[in-house]
Structure formats: C-alpha cells, structure tokens
Amino acid sequence: MVRRTARWAGWAVAYVLGLVALAAAGAWVWWQPAPTAAGTATNALWARHQWVGETHTGAEYRAFGDLLERGRITDVYFHAGPVEADGTVPAAKYRNARALIAAMRRYAPGVRAHAYLGQIRVAGGAGVIQLDDPAVRARVVRTAGTFLDLGFDGIHYDFEPIYPDDTAFLALLDGTRSLTKARGRLLSVALEQPTLADGLQPLYKALLPRGGRFEYPPRPTDAFLRSVAARVDQVAIMTYDVSLPTRSLAGLHYARHTAHVLRLIGDQVTVFMGVPTYRTSMAWAEDLDGALRGVRRGADALERPPARPWGVGIYADWTTDPQEWARYRSTWLPSEIARING
Incomplete structure (x- = not known):
C-alpha cells in the first residue's frame, strides 16, 4: 500500500512538472518574435520623498528637468506622505514642496507634478489608516487640498491593500475627484x-481570509477596475515584482496585463503600466528591458490603440541608473526606436 501510494505520488509530481515545463516552453516560443509596437511619449515616474522634503540646488533641478524631457516623462508622482493614521501629513514632511513646484515650472514646463499620498490600509488585519471611517476619509481629502494649494497638478493615491469590494476606497475617490475636478x-x-480570473475571487475569499498569515491577493476585478476608472483621470498598474522564474514567463505576464487593462479601461483613462528598475525578487527573469518588451508585445495584441494616451510608469527614480535610462530611451521611446532602426 505504501509503495503504491508513493508510486502515485511520483506520477502526480511528474505530471505537474511536465505541465510546468510545457508552459515554460510555450512561453519561450511566444517570447522569441520581436515586438512591432513602439512605445509611447506619455509616461510616468515615481519619485522619491526627498524632492518635497529636502532642499535642492538649481543644478539638481535643472538636471532632473532634462532627465524628464529626454525620457518623455509627462507625469511625476512625488512621494509626499505617508499619510498619518488620522488622514493628515505633517507640514515638516513637505517643507520643500513650494520650491519643487517652482523648479518644475521653470525646468520641466509641461510635466505634471502629482502629490503621491499613501499608507497601509486597515483591511481585516494589521494596518495604519482606517479608510472606512468617514472622518478619516474627509481629512485625507483636506490633505489632498493642501497639496493642490501648494501648486501640485494632481493627487496620486497608493493605499494598500485594496480589495475589489472596498467601497470605502471608492468613496475616498469620489470625495477627492470632486475636489480635483473643481480645481481643474x-x-x-x-x-x-488585475486578477487572472475574476471567478476565483469567492474561492480565495473563502479559503484565504483577510488578516491571516496567508491572505488572498488584493487584485482588482474587471468590475472594480472599471469603477475606479470612472472616478479618476489616470490608473497606474503595479505590474512589477511578478515572481516568475523565466524571462519569457515574466514577459508574458506584462504582455497579458497590458493588453487586458488597455482593452478594459484604455478608452476611459490614461493608463500607465508599471515597470521596475529596482532589483526584483527574481532579477534574472524580470528587469526593465524584459518588462518593456513585454508591454510592447501586449500592445501588439491589441485590435486598435486605446482612445486615451497611455505608457509606462517607471518605479522608481531612486533606483534607475544612467544605463537603465539609456536602455529605456532606446527600447521604448518611438523617436529613439525609429532612429536606431534607421
């Protein structure tokens, strides 16, 4: 009996490994053709907190503005938080904000500067901010207004985790949207x-409750993503850190999500697909070059371009070295690709 059980277990393991090998081989074959879609000239960058929290020289601002222009960066998310549990941000944390905005107007005219606000969301377990409290949400909106008063072109929220039944988060977007729309x-x-299959969410919820050691992933369903898109001007998808073992599988991940998201909301809002320049958990399989190639392969799969502008969001300015900036320009920007290809 024990020997038979061991034999069946061995066959089961071999079967699973065979399926994995087939999937990896299929992804490798799919990965080989070079993408034909060019990148775009509408792109975003997440920027470090020091820009709003510390003083900088004119030369530093000028160099940053030049970097943004050469990279065709249209939107910069300057980290301005984190938001405190009560929904506020102490003024000492953004004491350089006015100087930053003045420098952006001078050295990077036309580039939109957003105040990037976020925090760990209380959602069935540990966390910092309780967005279910209407008073907390109201203070977050007032905090957003403070940054608009300083001259920021927009508000960028990154509260995590956000599950696809988070009506409090949608209420926060409603309140903030009224503010930003009124101010232009x-x-x-x-x-x-997004989820790989929306239908699995009830199963995840039943087997992996929130607040436990093994929570189910906070992935937006199609319906939730549409609900968010109806309330905002831009959606940045944190596509990075995929934890897949091969470059082709990681590239397939980027391509699949790019095509899916652009089909779903690309006609409603500006979409940025997040790409990494930091060392990911599986850096041999996922890097900036592979992510950009995967995004372009995803664009190849579209039946038509989205109605709204779209591009990539680089995470982040503090992890991107000059060589990566050069590779980004040569493999993503349409003008650079055309120049290289003659």
Missing part, C-alpha cells in the same frame, strides 16, 4: 495588477 487638476491611483 488630476486624480490618479496606483493599483495592483
């Missing part, structure tokens, strides 16, 4: 990559 500014949000 923008509202953007960073979200996790």
Whole structure:
C-alpha cells in the first residue's frame, strides 16, 4: 500500500512538472518574435520623498528637468506622505514642496507634478489608516487640498491593500475627484495588477481570509477596475515584482496585463503600466528591458490603440541608473526606436 501510494505520488509530481515545463516552453516560443509596437511619449515616474522634503540646488533641478524631457516623462508622482493614521501629513514632511513646484515650472514646463499620498490600509488585519471611517476619509481629502494649494497638478493615491469590494476606497475617490475636478487638476491611483480570473475571487475569499498569515491577493476585478476608472483621470498598474522564474514567463505576464487593462479601461483613462528598475525578487527573469518588451508585445495584441494616451510608469527614480535610462530611451521611446532602426 505504501509503495503504491508513493508510486502515485511520483506520477502526480511528474505530471505537474511536465505541465510546468510545457508552459515554460510555450512561453519561450511566444517570447522569441520581436515586438512591432513602439512605445509611447506619455509616461510616468515615481519619485522619491526627498524632492518635497529636502532642499535642492538649481543644478539638481535643472538636471532632473532634462532627465524628464529626454525620457518623455509627462507625469511625476512625488512621494509626499505617508499619510498619518488620522488622514493628515505633517507640514515638516513637505517643507520643500513650494520650491519643487517652482523648479518644475521653470525646468520641466509641461510635466505634471502629482502629490503621491499613501499608507497601509486597515483591511481585516494589521494596518495604519482606517479608510472606512468617514472622518478619516474627509481629512485625507483636506490633505489632498493642501497639496493642490501648494501648486501640485494632481493627487496620486497608493493605499494598500485594496480589495475589489472596498467601497470605502471608492468613496475616498469620489470625495477627492470632486475636489480635483473643481480645481481643474488630476486624480490618479496606483493599483495592483488585475486578477487572472475574476471567478476565483469567492474561492480565495473563502479559503484565504483577510488578516491571516496567508491572505488572498488584493487584485482588482474587471468590475472594480472599471469603477475606479470612472472616478479618476489616470490608473497606474503595479505590474512589477511578478515572481516568475523565466524571462519569457515574466514577459508574458506584462504582455497579458497590458493588453487586458488597455482593452478594459484604455478608452476611459490614461493608463500607465508599471515597470521596475529596482532589483526584483527574481532579477534574472524580470528587469526593465524584459518588462518593456513585454508591454510592447501586449500592445501588439491589441485590435486598435486605446482612445486615451497611455505608457509606462517607471518605479522608481531612486533606483534607475544612467544605463537603465539609456536602455529605456532606446527600447521604448518611438523617436529613439525609429532612429536606431534607421
């Protein structure tokens, strides 16, 4: 009996490994053709907190403005938080904000500067901010107004985790959207990559309750992503850190999400697909070059371009070295690709 059980277990393991090998081989074959879609000239960058929290020289601002221009960066999410549990941000944390905005107007005219606000969301377990409290949400909106008063072109929210039944988060977007729209500014949000199959959410919820050691992933369903898109001007998908073992599988991940998100909301809002320049958990399989190639392969799969502008969001300015900036320009920007290809 024990020997038979061991034999069946061995066959089961071999079967699973065979399926994995087939999937990896299929992804490798799919990965080989070079993408034909060019990148775009509408792109975003997440920027470090020091820009709003510390003083900088004119030369530093000028160099940053030149970097943004050469990279065709249209939107910069300057980290201005984190938001405190009560929904506020102490003024000492953004003491350089006015100087930053003045420098952006001088050295990077036309580039939109967003105040990037976020925090760990209380959602069935540990966390910092309780967005279910209407008073907390109201203070977050007032905090957003403070940054608009300083001259920021928009508000960028990154509260995590956000689950697809988070009505409090949608209420926060409603309140903030009223503010930004009245002032002629923008509202953007960073979200996790969408689910692979919406139908699995009830199963995840039943087997992996929130607040436990093994929570189910906070992935937006199609319906939730549409609900968010109806309330904002831009959606940045945190596509990075995929934890897949091969470059082709990671590239397939980027391509699949790019095509899916652009089909779903690309006609409603500006979409930025997040790409990494930091060392990911599986850096041999996922890097900036592979992510950009995957995004372009995803664009290849579209039946038509989205109605709204779209591009990539680089995470982040503090992890991108000069060589990566050069590779980004040569493999993503349409003018650079055309120049290289003659």
